[in-house]
Amino acid sequence: MSGVFPIGGILPGDSDLLQRFKVSRTVLRESMKTLAAKGLVVPRARVGTRVTERIHWNMFDNEVLTWHFESGVNEEFLLHLYDIRLAFEPFAASLVAERAGAEEVELLRRLALAMAAPEHTADSLALADLHFHLAVTEASHNPFMRSLGGLIEAALVGMFRMSAPPSSNGFANIADTHMAIVDAIAARDGQTAYKAMEFVIFDGRQHVLEAFSALADA
Numbered sequence: 001m002s003g004v005f006p007i008g009g010i011l012p013g014d015s016d017l018l019q020r021f022k023v024s025r026t027v028l029r030e031s032m033k034t035l036a037a038k039g040l041v042v043p044r045a046r047v048g049t050r051v052t053e054r055i056h057w058n059m060f061d062n063e064v065l066t067w068h069f070e071s072g073v074n075e076e077f078l079l080h081l082y083d084i085r086l087a088f089e090p091f092a093a094s095l096v097a098e099r100a101g102a103e104e105v106e107l108l109r110r111l112a113l114a115m116a117a118p119e120h121t122a123d124s125l126a127l128a129d130l131h132f133h134l135a136v137t138e139a140s141h142n143p144f145m146r147s148l149g150g151l152i153e154a155a156l157v158g159m160f161r162m163s164a165p166p167s168s169n170g171f172a173n174i175a176d177t178h179m180a181i182v183d184a185i186a187a188r189d190g191q192t193a194y195k196a197m198e199f200v201i202f203d204g205r206q207h208v209l210e211a212f213s214a215l216a217d218a
Contacts, residue, residue, distance in 0.1 A: 002071035010048040011041065038064055062150035073158060075212040081155035082205040086198065088148060089133065093181055093197035094190035095140040104139040108182045111135055116175035125171060126160035132178055136197070139185075159204045159211075177203060 005011055012020070017028055032049060035041045039056040043049045058064055068077060096104070111132040115125065133152045137145040177200050184193035 001067045005051050007051055007053055009051050011051065013048070040064070060148065060151065062153075065150050065154040069154065069158065075208065078155065078158045078208045079205065081151060081158065082201060082208070084148075084151055085155055085201050088145065089136070089152070089201060090194040090197040092137055092140040092142070092145045093185065093193040095142060095145075096136055097185045097188050097190040097193040099141045100139040100185060104135070105182065105186050108132065108135055108139065108185065109179070112175055112178040112182050115178060122160045125174070126156050129160075129174065129178075130156050136181070155204070159207050171207075 011017065014025070014028060018025060021028070023031075032041065032043070036043065038058045038061050039052060041049050042052050042056075096108075100108075111128070115128045115132070117128075120128065130153055133156070134146075134149050137149060137152070140146075177196070181193055181196040181200065184190075184196050
């Protein structure tokens with residue numbers, strides 16, 4: 001992820017990797033199988049194991065997303081995450097307006113209210129936000145929506161790490177904007193739920209842009 005082993009490059013041989021990472025041959029073999037399954041490397045007979053182009057990486061894989069954050073992500077990466085969120089989360093909200101039961105709507109309301117707690121840290125607010133958005137994917141009653149939870153988590157964690165802490169006014173309206181989604185769902189208004197979710201995601205995207213702008217000016 002960090003480019004230590006560059007795209008198109010050949011990984012060191014097994015003996016070098018065993019010494020470098022202090023693992024057994026069994027662990028190394030299983031690790032290589034995992035990396036290959038995620039599209040990150042491809043073994044070639046008499047050539048070695050090559051790092052593949054990024055277009056082959058499984059970016060929907062939770063571990064791949066986690067590894068990106070561990071190696072450090074840039075503005076482009078986070079904005080790509082928001083592009084994908086805009087592609088499916090507003091529609092998920094509209095599905096919830098059609099399909100959610102009364103208990104699911106009440107859960108969403110409680111989760112939105114939880115974001116208003118004054119004692120939130122950046123991490124706890126990110127977690128509260130994540131619980132809300134995952135609950136939306138659950139209440140859409142579409143299993144494909146729920147399987148994209150890793151993308152939501154990565155985008156939210158990235159935003160809260162990069163953006164202003166809750167003690168500032170950066171997220172002062174977060175409970176209100178999420179409650180607008182709940183109100184539209186409770187009213188069975190799919191179009192308004194779509195627009196309310198779209199606003200929340202655009203708002204998060206704007207926080208990312210402002211955070212990187214501030215870093216550039218520092």
